Amino acid sequence: MGSAQEQLRTWWKESSVYQIYPASFQDTTGSGTGDLKGIISRVDYLHGLGVDIVWLSPIFPSPQIDMGYDISDYKSIDPIYGNIGHVDELKDKLHERGMKLVLDLVVNHTSDQHEWFKESRKSKTNPFRDWYIWRPPKYDAQGNRQPPNNWESHFQGSAWEYDQATDEYYLRLFCKEQPDLNWENPAVREAVHDIMRFWLGRGIDGFRMDVINFISKDQRFPDSDKPVMKGYEYYACGPRCHEFLKDLGAILKEYDAFNVGEMPCVDDENEIIKAVGADRGELSMIFYFEHMALDYGPKGKFSPGTWTLANLKTVVNKWQRFMYENNGWNALYLENHDQPRIVSRFAYDEPEHRVASAKLIAVFHAFQAGTPFIYQGQEIGMTNVPKEWPIEEYKDVDCVNHWNSYKDSPDEDLKRLVKAEYQKKSRDNARTPMQWDATPQAGFTTSDKPWMRVNDNYTEVNAASQIDRRRSVYHTYRLVLEKRKQYKDIFVYGSFELIDEPNDKIFAYKRRATSGESALIVCNFSLDTVKWKMDDGPKEVLFTTSDRELSQVSGGELSLAPCEAIALLL
Ligand code: GLC
Numbered sequence: 400m401g402s403a404q405e406q407l408r409t410w411w412k413e414s415s416v417y418q419i420y421p422a423s424f425q426d427t428t429g430s431g432t433g434d435l436k437g438i439i440s441r442v443d444y445l446h447g448l449g450v451d452i453v454w455l456s457p458i459f460p461s462p463q464i465d466m467g468y469d470i471s472d473y474k475s476i477d478p479i480y481g482n483i484g485h486v487d488e489l490k491d492k493l494h495e496r497g498m499k500l501v502l503d504l505v506v507n508h509t510s511d512q513h514e515w516f517k518e519s520r521k522s523k524t525n526p527f528r529d530w531y532i533w534r535p536p537k538y539d540a541q542g543n544r545q546p547p548n549n550w551e552s553h554f555q556g557s558a559w560e561y562d563q564a565t566d567e568y569y570l571r572l573f574c575k576e577q578p579d580l581n582w583e584n585p586a587v588r589e590a591v592h593d594i595m596r597f598w599l600g601r602g603i604d605g606f607r608m609d610v611i612n613f614i615s616k617d618q619r620f621p622d623s624d625k626p627v628m629k630g631y632e633y634y635a636c637g638p639r640c641h642e643f644l645k646d647l648g649a650i651l652k653e654y655d656a657f658n659v660g661e662m663p664c665v666d667d668e669n670e671i672i673k674a675v676g677a678d679r680g681e682l683s684m685i686f687y688f689e690h691m692a693l694d695y696g697p698k699g700k701f702s703p704g705t706w707t708l709a710n711l712k713t714v715v716n717k718w719q720r721f722m723y724e725n726n727g728w729n730a731l732y733l734e735n736h737d738q739p740r741i742v743s744r745f746a747y748d749e750p751e752h753r754v755a756s757a758k759l760i761a762v763f764h765a766f767q768a769g770t771p772f773i774y775q776g777q778e779i780g781m782t783n784v785p786k787e788w789p790i791e792e793y794k795d796v797d798c799v800n801h802w803n804s805y806k807d808s809p810d811e812d813l814k815r816l817v818k819a820e821y822q823k824k825s826r827d828n829a830r831t832p833m834q835w836d837a838t839p840q841a842g843f844t845t846s847d848k849p850w851m852r853v854n855d856n857y858t859e860v861n862a863a864s865q866i867d868r869r870r871s872v873y874h875t876y877r878l879v880l881e882k883r884k885q886y887k888d889i890f891v892y893g894s895f896e897l898i899d900e901p902n903d904k905i906f907a908y909k910r911r912a913t914s915g916e917s918a919l920i921v922c923n924f925s926l927d928t929v930k931w932k933m934d935d936g937p938k939e940v941l942f943t944t945s946d947r948e949l950s951q952v953s954g955g956e957l958s959l960a961p962c963e964a965i966a967l968l969l
Pocket of ligand 1: 505737
């Protein structure tokens with residue numbers, strides 16, 4: 400067991416990250432899609448919020464089948480976003496303010512329009528053939544052609560795509576336009592290392608690494624007997640994953656670069672700690688997924704499920720303690736471009752509760768142990784898309800593929816049910832344009848046709864109305880991030896202890912520095928006023944969502960309003 404004393408102290412633990420989804424952040428050309436100049440124009444906004452690192456979702460040339468997570472050239476910029484000069488300018492602007500710029504490294508797969516794949520599919524003898532994962536078909540008893548195994552794509556259907564020209568299948572764990580690279584081939588690994596050096600050499604400060612634990616596949620490619628997402632047990636943290644990650648880690652270390660690995664589909668903590676343990680030289684921190692699956696149903700994301708505070712406590716407690724005790728590190732996130740809005744998910748997005756809910760989430764989130772990630776719009780309490788939006792407003796390939804397999808069903812009830820799940824969990828919920836102000840299109844674009852519709856609540860929910868209001872959601876995030884830095888021995892390097900676990904309304908936890916100094920965070924996730932007994936006498940109110948004075952909280956009992964949250968120095 401480690402302790403905070405032994406924990407590696409480093410800048411990326413003390414930082415916070417802001418994720419930008421470039422298509423939806425700020426358009427400066429009137430195209431209806433955000434661009435790099437738009438991001439540059441908002442650097443001061445980000446600086447004002449107090450975030451340290453800016454991560455951009457992919458900006459590289461791409462057919463945009465999966466919104467840039469299908470890259471056709473890793474060393475230039477998609478013209479819809481600008482050019483490489485804009486990246487340099489953004490980086491310089493951030494660096495001038497002591498901030499950093501991180502890019503998205505998507506190297507489990509490429510676009511099918513990448514030159515490597517265009518070559519690879521030409522013939523079985525092409526020098527690039529072995530850069531991807533090709534296998535011959537199988538034939539069933541009736542002589543029908545079948546994929547090489549039963550693995551499933553994360554975006555519905557088989558994970559294998561048949562290619563007529565050479566009568567073979569290629570593996571694609573996501574869309575058919577996203578063929579998986581063959582990391583067994585040393586030339587592929589070299590090419591990835593070269594991409595990393597290219598950007599690090601240009602002064603980029605690191606990477607978020609897309610599904611990085613999928614890069615090594617079990618080369619036997621066995622059939623799976625899992626009920627959902629068949630096959631993941633053979634490639635999530637596959638046989639050579641850690642070997643490959645070590646190579647990436649060595650390059651990152653040379654540049655003291657930031658990195659965070661996305662690691663879905665792993666249940667085994669031992670595999671995770673191998674990737675993120677401080678002494679391992681692989682990843683700095685990881686995104687775990689357990690809390691994001693709490694509202695999944697028996698058939699996965701789009702099947703109805705209900706989250707409970709008890710389950711959220713179990714998952715948060717597990718990862719908070721596990722990383723601390725094993726010298727690993729959590730990337731703390733509640734939203735990103737793949738998840739619905741957290742206010743709509745774990746709190747209450749009705750107009751009368753939305754602001755309190757968003758502040759509650761800010762306190763709950765950013766005082767935990769790990770590096771906090773804030774997704775664009777989270778800091779102003781943006782919500783899921785309205786329930787009334789028709790299916791045509793949903794653009795995400797995952798959601799659209801899913802709908803295509805239901806839309807012709809004669810069962811109207813089933814279709815209603817499925818659509819209700821999209822409004823709760825589709826990735827589209829996070830991809831609506833950033834709500835800057837109350838002008839048309841929320842100040843996101845001058846076009847009257849943004850690539851994705853602006854959420855109708857923008858006149859109420861927008862950044863401009865919050866920046867000048869001390870009690871806004873925006874300032875809650877700003878202040879919480881500030882306190883986290885001010886008391887870093889507690890909030891960055893301290894231990895985590897869940898308090899009052901059986902309580903089904905209150906999520907309370909303590910953070911303790913090795914010096915013994917500690918803080919108590921109490922969050923009322925319910926819409927009731929809750930009386931809560933405190934064992935400790937607080938010294939100071941560090942943060943309150945309801946303007947509480949110390950005298951109001953020192954009597955041994957707290958009376959918490961609906962969605963109230965408070966952080967106390969003990
Ligand atoms: C990651 C990305 C997601 C993308 C997928 C395939 O999960 O975050 O947006 O669709 O990988 O690249």
